[in-house]
Amino acid sequence: MWSKRDPPAVLGDFEQLVLFAAMRLGDEGYGASIQREIAHCTGRDVSLNAVYTTLDRMEAKGLIRSWTGEPTPQRGGRRKKHYALLPSGRAVLRRMYRTFQGITAGLEQELRKP
């Protein structure tokens, strides 16, 4: 039986984006950098608010962890809230990625058609 503690079987589109961005950034993932990474990789201009809400939810689901960094002068002497993937989050992303690969395998030619 599924419980709240179990990692979710399916993630939403935006949740995937946030988690993949966090994975790419490793230990350097925080609100602004994740937002920037998503914009850089996908061209989507997402709001900080949406990133915070998703990170908060993913943390509550046990997919990522957070810690507070050191203050930096670029941020007016303010600290960052860092996020990094937990093994459960990594497992969910792996499953999602494989699912995606499986369903899209052999469709490259088809997808190139107008």
Added chain:
Amino acid sequence: MSSLPRLIVLLLRMRVPEAWLEFVLGDLEEGMIQRGGSSREARRWAWWQAIRIVVRPPRDRAATRVRVRPDFRHFHGALGDLRYACRGLARSRWYTATAVGVVALSTSLGTAVFAMVDGVLFDEPPYARPAELYVLNGGFHKLPDLVMPSVSTPDVTAWSAVAGPALSVTRMRLGGGVPISDNEYLRSGEIDDRFFDVLGIRPLFGGFEDGDFHDAGRVRPALITWRVWHQRFHADPRVIGRTLMDSKGSGLRVSGVLAEDFVYPHPAGVVAPEMLVPIRPPSPAAAQNPQVRWLHVVGRLSPGTSLADLVPRLDAAAARVASTFPPVDSTEPLSPARQITRGPFDRVIVRPLGAVLTESTRSVAGAVFGAFGALLLLASLNLAGLAAGRALDRRRELALRRALGATGRRVVRLLLVEHALVIFAGAVLGVAAARPLLDLSMSLAPDGLMLLKSPAIDVRAIVFTVIAAAVSLLTTTCWSARASTSVTERSALSEGGATTERGRSRVRMVLISGQIAAALVLVIIGVLFSASLMRAWAEDTGFSRSNTARLRVHPGSSFGVPAITELLDAIEAMPGVIAAGGLNEPFLERAITGSAFDAPAGALPLDADVENLAVTSGFFGAAGLRLIQGRLPTRAEFDGGQPVVVVSRTVAEAYWPHEPALGKVLRKRKQAYEVIAVVDDARYRALDAEPGGEIYSSIADQPGLANVIVALDGNASRRLAEIVTMIGTRFPRVRVARAETMDQALSASIQRRRFHTWLFAGLGGAGLAIAAVGIVGLVGMSTSQRTREVGVRMALGATRRRVVQQMLTEQLWPLAIGLVSGGILAGWALRFLQEYAYKLSIYDPGIWMAAMLVIAGAAAIGSLAPVIRATRVDPVSALRAE
């Protein structure tokens, strides 16, 4: 140094939890630096991000987990309250739609009503220091209620002489039409050279010169009104000096333009002039004759002068004029009242100008405003009922919040925000709807309606709406706050809402009775006006109403009998036209022109004036007048100008009370006319004006044509259009000002009555609708709270019919109390509206019964629907409901 705008920091500090604030500010700062620091784009980005965060801030999960007190963050800021209220209202769509609808309906009516009555009831006349201005009239001690509208030149001269510098007077009169082309006229008001000084106003531009008041030429200098300037001259600033005249050289020369808010100082009910011209007496001799009363007088009292000192001096002056007054011919058959009015004045009546101007409009404006007050009360009670019901429904939720730490003040603030939202939304909708409603009302308004300023949704109207909305908000919030906070937390949480408190049913009874009472007052007034209109509409006109039409024509001054005959023959020759007749008199225009025929010796006095109508021979057939005795005149007799006349039944009975009128002789300027027929009385002035008695003489006696009456076969509108086209083609000099079926003409003749009925029936209808909605809401609320009780009863064997019967019987008390208190209120209010009831008593049992039945019906329907719904529930699920 931080590049984040301070306001963003402030907003975020207010909304974002402490645990997040540093990270959020840091991310925003970093994002801005990446986008160029304080550049425009960076700032725009930061603002957009900040707004999104403010609307939906990140949550502090750690605080949520360890929280010991409830999170009443939503209560802390106005924004939170607003969000909470919006959510609550979105959940209760029925309540929101009803409440917003009630507010919108009452606001739109209120704003439109205020815009109409503002000039009459609240605003001052547009003159300098209007409180110093008075209208001076003559009167008679024996007829204390009578105020003679006009005075003679010797009267004014004598009054001015005794008043001296204490009173500056100006003389004026409503003149006739001044031609601006061969078949067009402008209505004129004639004024003397002191007019503008006494009233303390100025034209918009231009004005009269001293010489204009001694100019006796055919082209008269004129100050045109703002409306004429716009409509006829397209607001051309070079209009001064322009001349408009007919082919005979009579006309006007524009000397100036009057201000937009100019109001001609004449008693209400008179169609306002379209221009002002210098005053001219009817004749030099008439100007000195105390019997020729042709002037209206307005005076300005000097500061420091007492009216109480002035009036006796004026009365003494009136007595001096009376001593020079020619003796009155007492042999004429006139009623005693008319004998007195033919004699000299024995007193001077001084009335404030503001009151005189709005004399005939003030009572109805006051009544309309009073009716709106009742509607506002009704809407407030309704909203209070709805809001109290909603508060009671939510009492467990509110009590829970209070138990968890929210203060009573916070709960009241929340209710206030919620009601403010509803009232604001309703008021905005209402003000938006007020404009078309006002336009519609003004399109039905009679021509002579004196409002002192053009009705508009201006700042004053908006301020009034805001005040009315604030009153509603206060009432509603107080009531619902009382309902929600009076329930203690323990009782609300423990009772489960299963029982009915006695206090709650008392509140409901007061609300229902109050609404029924207010609605009854409005409905009775609405029914009274509607019944009066219907009664007037059902009057026998004395002439044919179906398949008859009237054309108001202006053929120009030299349109003699041959031309009239040619025009009427051409109309008669058209297909579908049965007969056509001409009349050189106003028709259904509330005008009296009087009669120059002498009454025979031994005639009974008549209270109303006898009218002499100059008609063509075809008039009788076209109008369908009913012949009582004799024979109708032939074409040769009437159109040929032979001395024969036709009289109406009233004239025949008054002039020759004991013998037949046929063959009798009437005299006009020593010429003898033989009576050859008696026809039935007819209502020529207006549908609701009693016929005064008519003498029909040949149009050859007074050549000219004002109206053409046509009897038609079938489709009157199409035939009329064809006639107008034919006249335009064959008789280009004849201007057709109006072409309408007889029903349209009759309807226009009772325009004022229709307007009043529209106003009061509209307010009555709105009141009824609001009350019905309120009753549905309140009874629905009560029945839904008693679902468990209904379930128990039905489980114990009560039939549905019995439950419905019992629940309906409970509504009888509030209905009875509402009807009685509403009846008492209506009885008091109707006393002010007696003059508007047409041949009806304000206490007419039929009207009262109809109004009460309408209210009882609305209350029954309002009660029945929720009661039936309540009894449809399955007893088992009803018992599980709580």
